[in-house]
Amino acid sequence: MRIYADNAATTKMSRTAVEAMLPYMSEIYGNPSSLHSVGQEAAEALADARERIAKRLGCTAREITFTSGGSEADNQAILTAAKLGEWKGKRHIISTAFEHHAVLHTLEALKKEGFEITLLDVHENGLVTAQQVREAIRPDTCLVTVMYANNEIGTIQPIAEIGAVCREAGVLFHTDAVQAAGHLPINVVDQNIDMLSLSAHKFHGPKGIGVLYAKKGIALQNLIYGGAQERGKRAGTENIPAIMGMAAALDEACEKMDENAAKLTKLRDRLIEGISQIPHSALNGDAVQRLPGNVSFCFEGIEGESLLLLLDDKGVAASSGSACTSGSLDPSHVLLAIGRIHDVAHGSLRLSLCEENTEEEIDYMISAVRQVVEYLRNMSPVYRDLEMGKREFIIK
Numbered sequence: 001m002r003i004y005a006d007n008a009a010t011t012k013m014s015r016t017a018v019e020a021m022l023p024y025m026s027e028i029y030g031n032p033s034s035l036h037s038v039g040q041e042a043a044e045a046l047a048d049a050r051e052r053i054a055k056r057l058g059c060t061a062r063e064i065t066f067t068s069g070g071s072e073a074d075n076q077a078i079l080t081a082a083k084l085g086e087w088k089g090k091r092h093i094i095s096t097a098f099e100h101h102a103v104l105h106t107l108e109a110l111k112k113e114g115f116e117i118t119l120l121d122v123h124e125n126g127l128v129t130a131q132q133v134r135e136a137i138r139p140d141t142c143l144v145t146v147m148y149a150n151n152e153i154g155t156i157q158p159i160a161e162i163g164a165v166c167r168e169a170g171v172l173f174h175t176d177a178v179q180a181a182g183h184l185p186i187n188v189v190d191q192n193i194d195m196l197s198l199s200a201h202k203f204h205g206p207k208g209i210g211v212l213y214a215k216k217g218i219a220l221q222n223l224i225y226g227g228a229q230e231r232g233k234r235a236g237t238e239n240i241p242a243i244m245g246m247a248a249a250l251d252e253a254c255e256k257m258d259e260n261a262a263k264l265t266k267l268r269d270r271l272i273e274g275i276s277q278i279p280h281s282a283l284n285g286d287a288v289q290r291l292p293g294n295v296s297f298c299f300e301g302i303e304g305e306s307l308l309l310l311l312d313d314k315g316v317a318a319s320s321g322s323a324c325t326s327g328s329l330d331p332s333h334v335l336l337a338i339g340r341i342h343d344v345a346h347g348s349l350r351l352s353l354c355e356e357n358t359e360e361e362i363d364y365m366i367s368a369v370r371q372v373v374e375y376l377r378n379m380s381p382v383y384r385d386l387e388m389g390k391r392e393f394i395i396k
């Protein structure tokens with residue numbers, strides 16, 4: 001059996017998305033900036049995609065900027081707020097300790113330029129509260145950036161409430177909604193969002209394309225200078241095939257959102273229930289306030305990397321956290337942020353499902369994880385010490 005359970009890293013493109021792209025890779029190949037009819041055909045498609053995506057977010061087409069993906073959108077949103085803040089002498093930014101690196105590393109770069117960064121503590125259930133944001137806001141705060149759903153542990157933050165707190169304080173609010181788009185409801189007006197990032201490849205669209213929504217009146221800071229594309233705020237000939245694929249994938253994901261969520265929640269809870277039976281295992285993040293497809297566990301006395309390799313041998317493609325962390329020996333900053341100690345955080349496993357997964361696959365994964373964890377623990381001197389009482393279990 002071969003099972004793909006790493007949909008938080010990337011998804012397989014849907015047939016709908018692939019088919020929406022094909023004409024724009026062959027017949028309709030014009031440059032939307034060209035004045036002739038070949039170009040204008042592409043320009044019309046671009047306008048249509050922008051309109052459809054705007055509708056899905058509850059904003060206007062003019063508030064949509066196409067980017068190369070989630071990372072670029074996060075960078076542009078944060079650097080824009082920093083620039084606007086600087087003009088007013090405001091150099092304080094609030095975020096959380098468990099953001100994606102596209103946010104955290106941008107904030108680190110700003111810190112070197114003299115910005116002050118407050119990273120809110122994350123509660124052990126993987127949530128931050130609007131109250132924490134309220135208490136952290138200062139007169140010189142220029143931005144609050146809090147992710148909608150976490151990519152490793154799947155927890156869903158109270159975005160609308162946080163947005164309301166920011167609105168009241170007159171502080172810009174950005175959310176990295178890359179894990180949420182196409183999976184959770186988004187309405188930038190109802191949720192008081194000033195800027196939002198999304199990326200197509202997390203909802204069965206193509207890689208290398210994303211969106212930055214920025215509320216009317218926010219003058220975006222360029223990351224890329226050049227032509228007048230995207231109202232002069234993001235130069236470069238538009239990636240029309242990818243944009244068409246993204247629009248189609250987002251339409252499809254939003255139309256099927258309730259149906260998919262119901263199916264995924266069932267699969268997710270079955271998987272959580274099965275894995276919870278393994279001794280000294282613990283679910284990471286809140287059991288309810290979490291993405292319908294996210295399952296994240298820590299197992300005491302094992303090492304996540306070996307777990308992944310052995311699962312891969314059994315045909316299961318999983319992750320130990322974020323794809324970006326893999327390959328480095330540091331435990332995930334997300335798991336450390338929710339209070340997992342180093343040793344425990346090392347034994348982590350993320351299984352992120354999509355609506356194509358089946359109950360049969362879930363049951364296979366439960367038994368595969370159980371076997372692999374047992375096998376690794378049998379070889380682990382650390383686990384032997386734990387069993388013999390020479391060390392104390394942290395996960396009871």
Ligand SMILES: *Cc1c(COP(=O)(O)O)cnc(C)c1O
Pocket residue numbers: 008009068069070071072074100102147149150151176177178179199200201202208209210
């Ligand atoms: C994947 C991801 C990103 C990065 O998106 P790319 O399109 O791969 O650049 C940013 N934030 C979160 C939460 C993600 O899951």
